[in-house]
Amino acid sequence: MLRDITIGQHFPGDSALHNMDPRAKLVLTLVYIIMLFVASNPIGLGISIVLVFGLYLLAKIPLRLIGKSLKPIIPIILFTAVLNVFFVTGESEPLVSLGFLHIYREGIDYAVLIVVRIICIIAGTSLLTYTTSPIVLTAAIEQLLRPLSKLKFPVHELAMMMTIALRFIPLLIEETDKIMNAQKARGAQLDSGTLMQRVKALIPVLIPLFISAFRRADELAMAMECRCYHGGEGRTRLKELRMSGKDVWLTVAAVVVFVAMGMSNFLWK
Amino acid sequence: MSEFVRVEHLSYIYGQGMPDETIALDDVSFSIEEGQFVGIMGATGCGKSTLITHFNGLNRPTKGHIYIGGEDLWADPGDIRRFRFLVGLVFQYPEYQLFEETVYKDIAYGPRNMGLSEAEIDQRVRRAAEFCGLSDASLQKSPFELSGGQKRRVAIAGVLAMEPKLLVLDEPAAGLDPEGRDTILGQIKAWHKETGSTTILVSHSMEDIAKYADRVLVLNSGKVAMYDETAKVFARAPELLELGLSVPEVTKVFLQLRQWGLDIPVDVYTVPYAVKTILAAKEGM
Incomplete structure (x- = not known):
């Protein structure tokens, strides 16, 4: 039972994602989470789902693992979904009314939105740890935070x-x-x-x-x-982090997808 | 003698369906007679520890069955706790499981979980403590004040106090000095003799296995490589060496003597037997 915990687990591999510069991966994951909240429409969320699934395929990580990492937080997902369905009020007439409870279209929209967001956040951040060893990841964090050492930050x-x-x-x-x-x-x-x-x-x-x-x-x-x-x-480090040509291309591709996610807000009325 | 343990086509896979899935046990079958002392050996990572956690149902077989005293362990999963009391398991470095305030309470933990009466618990604790060479005075001490070897004895006593029908010990002497090693294993052998409990000893030390076991099970990458009487297993020294194992030093000496052309048996694996053989050979000359 305890060994079923997949949080922070690392599955070594040799895909483009495994070999990508961890700094880029880390920053892109953060941007991805931000974009999940920027894109509050079906197109944007559709893109984000396709993106995360596509990356799992690219990394050759079985999609089953998404289910596994989601398992512990299913109660939280259900709870927020139910909360949204019942407590978000809309301007139009309620779809269903059960005594004091009213279900509005907006409520259902919000519920779906929040569920997709949570799933994508978990799947995306899990993918980061699945493909990056903890040692490499902390090396990336150290490098990214290095400017702060000027301010005497340890x-x-x-x-x-x-x-x-x-x-x-x-x-x-x-x-x-x-x-x-x-x-x-x-x-x-x-x-x-x-x-x-x-x-x-x-x-x-x-x-x-x-x-x-x-x-x-x-x-x-x-x-x-x-x-x-x-x-x-x-x-000094045994392995200095360096962005390869492939990493640059992957980063550019990711940024393009992120821009699309953001732009989708203007497309969807 | 009747059969007490039976393992049938047992397979166990870690992390099934994950990218890092590994087959720890692969179609293992064997049986143990009641009251036997069986040694299990094999190179590191061959599945020894995984195998023994199956005897009391801590791991559930991916495939296959285990019968203890004729009963299928997993016939009723809700009833698995019964087998925990029937099969006593001493893990590697058991001294790291001690938690109670006093040695007495720690040894009493297992019997208390069995729901025995206070009088029975007291009797069992004292008996197990005596077997493991723990004095009455040390029973009231905190287990954390004791030395490593003594802690080990407390932990073993904690399992003995449950008086299991099948006693399984995983490297009970690991990390002890030679004297501590002989004492602990001697006490286990004495327990085995007195209670007639079936005993399984997992060990890396060929000498220990040779000295105490009636039969030996050799595992190699999750499969049974050999399962036979101790003498017959050690007679297959070249095969054992190939599996990354060894044979007792005295057996090595005898193998060398045979290579030099002396007519002596190949199954010499204990020093007393070796002495007897040498004397017999001398008389024959």
Whole structure:
């Protein structure tokens, strides 16, 4: 069950998307999210759906994974959709009236709009992590934020913290899985009972997990000191990030699609 | 003797349908008689640990069946907890699962989950603690004050206290010094003898397997490579070496002696047996 979590997971590959400059990928993903909110019409959203699906195909990532990454937030999606259907009021006559509840055309429009937006945001950002290894991603963030170091902002330290945090996610998931298995083997009931019982049943998992997290943090700090880590000053990279010709073309193509998404507002009345 | 564990065409695939799907177990079949001591060995990543988590239903087979005491483990998935008490599983580095305030409470965690009476729990905790060489005084200590080796014993005692019919241990002696290693494995063997529980020992150490196991199961990339009596498995030394495994040092010596033309058996895998063989050979000269 825990290993089904796909957030932040990376699937190595050799597609144009995998090899693209992570800085470009990161910035384009951010712009994509902004454009999802700019384009509030069926054409724009249509384009954004086609774009994200097309990119999954390009990256050779199975489309099933979109479903998998959406699974945990289905309740949120349903909740916002229902909220929109019932509480957005329009100027025209309501389509359906159930006592004090009125459903307007606008409500349904908004509901569809918000559902598509959420799905596209999740699918798009997941694609970024699926195709980019955490180490490369943090390197990109560090480079993009470098101008801030002029203002004495600890860019390198922040990037290092993010790298370590990302590195620890799978580790801790694995560790949790192991400890849960061990306690289940001793008869722990983790997935049944009342809320109070469940919280209590988690203690045998949480205590060893915390202890092991601190132990690992300690060991990592020691290992870093042994290799004379002293922060970002004067530190060089093994792999410098460089935009290739292919990356430029992909970026230009993405920008064109984004412009189309924005322009669609003028086309749709 | 009757059959106690039966594994039929067991396959297990990690992350099925994902880009990183891996076949951990591939059509594994074997059975274990009641009261036997079986060693499982294989190179790292051959599926040993995946296999043992199937015995008490922590992993559900992708394909195939497992029978414990004649009952299909997954006949009723809602009833799987029953098998957790029938099959005791000691994981690798079990000392990292300790969580209670005192050693006593930690050992009592399993029996308490079984819903036993306080008197029964107390009796079981003390018995398991004694078997694992834990003194009465240490029972009231916090498990986090203990040394690594002692923590390991507490964790093993926690599983023994459940008095499982099938005891499965994954590298119980990993990372211990030679003395600690012999003590822990000796205690497990003693437990096996006294309670007659069927025992499975996963180990990388050929010496340990040779010393304690009646039968040996060799896994290689998710498949059963060999499953036979200990002597017969170690007699196939060249094949074992090819699988990235080894044979006990004493077996290596005997293989070399045979190559030099001495007429001695190939299935020598423990030191006492080796001594006997050498003496017999000397008399024959």
